[in-house]
Amino acid sequence: MEFRTKVPISRSDFQVDHHSRLMIFGSCFSENIGNLLLANKFDVDLNPFGILYNPLSISIAFDRLLSGEAFNESDLTIREGIYHSFLHHGAFSSADPQVCLRRINDRFDSASARVAQTDVFFVTFGTAYVFRSKTTGNVVGNCHKFPSDFFSRNMLSVELIVAEWSKLIGEILQLHPDSKFVFTVSPIRHWKDGAHQNQVSKSILHLSIDKLMKIHSDSVRYFPAYELMMDDLRDYRFYASDMMHPSEIAIEYIWERFRETYFSDETEKILSQWHPLLLALKHRPVDADSVVYQSFLKNTLSKILQFQNKYPFISLSEEIKQLQNSESC
Numbered sequence: 001m002e003f004r005t006k007v008p009i010s011r012s013d014f015q016v017d018h019h020s021r022l023m024i025f026g027s028c029f030s031e032n033i034g035n036l037l038l039a040n041k042f043d044v045d046l047n048p049f050g051i052l053y054n055p056l057s058i059s060i061a062f063d064r065l066l067s068g069e070a071f072n073e074s075d076l077t078i079r080e081g082i083y084h085s086f087l088h089h090g091a092f093s094s095a096d097p098q099v100c101l102r103r104i105n106d107r108f109d110s111a112s113a114r115v116a117q118t119d120v121f122f123v124t125f126g127t128a129y130v131f132r133s134k135t136t137g138n139v140v141g142n143c144h145k146f147p148s149d150f151f152s153r154n155m156l157s158v159e160l161i162v163a164e165w166s167k168l169i170g171e172i173l174q175l176h177p178d179s180k181f182v183f184t185v186s187p188i189r190h191w192k193d194g195a196h197q198n199q200v201s202k203s204i205l206h207l208s209i210d211k212l213m214k215i216h217s218d219s220v221r222y223f224p225a226y227e228l229m230m231d232d233l234r235d236y237r238f239y240a241s242d243m244m245h246p247s248e249i250a251i252e253y254i255w256e257r258f259r260e261t262y263f264s265d266e267t268e269k270i271l272s273q274w275h276p277l278l279l280a281l282k283h284r285p286v287d288a289d290s291v292v293y294q295s296f297l298k299n300t301l302s303k304i305l306q307f308q309n310k311y312p313f314i315s316l317s318e319e320i321k322q323l324q325n326s327e328s329c
Contacts, residue, residue: 007232009260014120014180015264017263017264018041018267020119021043022045022118023045023118023122024045024046026122026124026186027052027124032255034046036251050089053126054125054139054141056139058125059168062168062172064108066171071108073097076101079144079146083096084144086141088141091103115172116175118176122184124186125209126185127202129154131143132151132152161204166216169219181219184224185226187225187226187246188244202226206226209222228253229250238250270311277304297323
């Protein structure tokens with residue numbers, strides 16, 4: 001007797017491997033998968049504008065990248081001595097406007113150059129609600145704790161999301177006709193919207209993606225992260241302490257299903273060899289100066305160099321530098 005409903009996922013008609021150029025945009029759920037891809041040495045640009053939640057803010061970020069127009073001081077706003085960009089997450093903010101702009105444009109320049117060369121875009125929609133500045137009427141990606149009366153709040157329509165994203169997908173396909181787009185809906189509940197309105201919001205996102213899949217049937221796919229959390233795991237033991245975000249176990253399970261869907265046998269073989277090296281790199285000693293630990297570092301460095309020699313298309317320069325610096329301390 002089965003006591004759970006396992007969500008079936010067809011194997012993807014394209015594969016993701018260490019040669020693939022990937023870009024990931026969206027809500028904090030995209031960060032979970034993106035960081036796992038980065039840790040496993042995939043070629044990923046993860047959220048160049050920081051975490052974004054709604055489809056319109058993400059499409060605005062894409063449009064800006066396609067334009068290649070760098071940010072300047074007129075794009076910033078200030079509150080309580082801190083400079084922000086309403087298109088960016090607070091991680092880019094600073095008390096110094098030039099530091100803020102440098103953080104923004106360093107990420108922007110590399111991401112803008114990458115868009116036309118990207119093989120797969122993974123995009124996670126979190127909510128259909130948007131905030132607009134009452135001053136400019138523009139949709140903001142992050143409110144940066146400005147007073148609520150600074151913004152108006154409304155829900156996007158399926159028609160608007162589809163029109164905006166269909167146009168954007170078409171523009172990117174003109175630059176790179178073989179690009180693929182994988183959309184997901186974040187399983188994280190936006191509880192401040194209320195239980196019913198959260199469901200309405202998620203439904204709009206699902207309907208929009210479904211329409212985009214029909215319009216761009218050769219290029220747009222869907223990965224059921226939302227369904228895996230809500231229908232497959234379906235238990236509070238798979239949630240973090242806030243009862244809204246997936247737990248580490250849930251993220252690991254969704255990652256396993258992601259791997260089954262997109263990774264080839266060869267990619268899995270590489271990951272099986274990389275995993276013990278990754279664990280070794282995360283090891284923190286009781287005594288960094290001990291003979292035992294120094295021997296451990298030399299052994300790990302030797303294995304990393306062997307791995308790099310076997311798979312030269314995977315960049316391990318940072319890891320090698322880290323180990324060499326630890327040895328010399």
